[in-house]
Amino acid sequence: MNKNVIQRNNVKISGSGKQPMLFAHGFGCDQNMWRFVIPAFEKSYRIISFDYVGAGKSDLRAYNSERYSNLNGYAQDVLEICRELELADVVFVGHSVSSMIGVLAAIKEPRYFADLILIGPSPCYINDGEYTGGFERKDIEELLDTMDRNYIGWANFLAPAIMKNADRPELSQELTQSFCSTDPRIAREFAAATFFSDNRQDLLKVTTPSLILQCSEDIIAPLAVGDFLHAHLKNSELKVMKATGHCPHMSHPEETIELMKAYLRERTIHG
Amino acid sequence: MDRLLDNAPCGYVIFTDEGIIQWMNGTLLGWLGLRSEDVFNKHVEVILTLPSRIFYNTHFFPLLKLQGKAEEIFLQLKTTSNETVPVLVNAERRQESEAWLHHCVILPVHQRQKYEEEILNAKRLAEKAMQENLHLQELKSTLETKSLELERHYRKQFSQNQSLLQFSKIISHDLQEPIHKIQLFADRILTKETVSARTHNDLLKVDRSAERLRQLTRALQQYISIDAETGMTDVNIRDIILEAARQVNEVRKVSGSEYNIVIEDIPVVTGNMTQLTLLFYHLLDNAIQFRDPSRKLVVNVKAVTLDENIYHHSPERYKFTEHARIFFSDNGIGFDMQYRDYIFKILKKISASDPGLGVGLGLIKKIVDNHSGVITVDSVVGQGTTFIITLPKHHTQNSLV
Structure with missing residues (x-):
């Protein structure tokens, strides 16, 4: 049953370096979001980017609600790619929810990973007592509603890709043109898996060194969250960026690249 | 403008x-x-x-x-x-x-919003109904296939159990008798008859081989009877490792000061106490047998809790539940990783001259299987070996054991 992982996750490989750098996109998008950053690393790294099952040009038939309603299911995508390509010493670069997916993967199979670069990470989006995640439950429910409204005109709303026989490439093509994320049901499940997740307990289990890239004024991952992560991730470095918003790799690629390079340089020296 | x-x-x-x-x-x-x-x-x-x-x-x-x-x-x-x-x-x-x-x-879009809301609600309801319907249909057909599969498994299991039961009987009774007799008569000749030095030596070999055969049959019997053990309780892994160490020390006649065990925080796991004790008994026994004579043996046991899929044999099913991943490491002589699957087979030893019967790791694998767990091993020759055992933390009615 091991479908070809490379095709399933639309894995793309480029670059002329040896050490693998694995780019994992966040919720609401696909690997395209890395196109402003990847060229800067192609010379020194072997670049691997992919779409999670359900996103971009991945194989929608491989989508499984049980598996992907949990971030561990997404972490399995990452680990299966590592296994399939026999990767080692990976620099994992994850945006947003992919940061926690990377954390889960690195706890399960630390041997694959050399470093984790976490862009706009948050271990828990919902406020909980002393902890400030930034959102209340009802905010997330309203987000799901906003998503539903933006998918309202879609013909396939009633014909979800979860039905295994819904093999209609022309549809998915049309969808990727209007949104990075493909099927509305999948997007909704990914949103719920993302924003209702709580991985605070997992942070202490990580042994892989990490860089936290924290944007100033990021509504999705506020400063307090970055501090929390830094305090709980062993061997982590926290950089607060000049960049605002939640997507510095798209809005401020130069600063993102510069900070990544500085961190990696430091790591090779003091490794 | x-x-x-x-x-x-x-x-x-x-x-x-x-x-x-x-x-x-x-x-x-x-x-x-x-x-x-x-x-x-x-x-x-x-x-x-x-x-x-x-x-x-x-x-x-x-x-x-x-x-x-x-x-x-x-x-x-x-x-x-x-x-x-x-x-x-x-x-x-x-x-x-x-x-x-x-x-x-x-x-x-104030007005449109109300209208959209109604459409959306209707769509959600329709979608939900359709999903549920679809889901039910899928479940129904899956259930049917699974029932048939289960029936086949059950039948096979039943006949296998019958054979095992007979086999176990043969080992524990019928086979013991001739072994006993071989030893008895060899002893009698050795003690009462005057024989040539060469015959004496041969008879000693017969005696030793019979003794080995006796130990092997006992080990086999233990291996088979492991399945008969049932009953799950909350197990404190630290306690059972210490108990296992006590037993190993007694059997191997080693003192606790000859090696160090460092046990870090390990979560409580639901499991069969007897089997899990046996598991750590053999892990420790293995570490002692293959220790590096040039340095003091240090065994380190630590664990991490993580969520793993409880389904191993149903490719399309996922249920992520809490598991404890236990790392059991020693600084022994290690072994070549090409043997990593081989060592878990019953009665298999990497080299015929290795001490022991080659039962322990086979047993360990079986106990881990009985607990719906997974065991893997990492080893570096000259540095040591780490066994990695992942066990579900809880066994409820909804889980597998």
């Missing part, structure tokens, strides 16, 4: 790549209850509700940046009096002089 746009019957806002507002028309300012100086040079997010800010960051902005435009996007604006304005947005990304700017046209 600017004046026309300023008063046009639609909202208009221009912001930079960084999301900074450059201009907002009077109509939109009016809806929001703001003045031009309130928003100039502010982030465009400030006019959005919190959920819409998420959507802006995860969908709207990436779309604009990557596709150059976004059409008919639904968002909610927030007024100064904390009311929300549902709107549709069309946006385009344009290069003007040096900078990239995003132009957005905004239309309120």
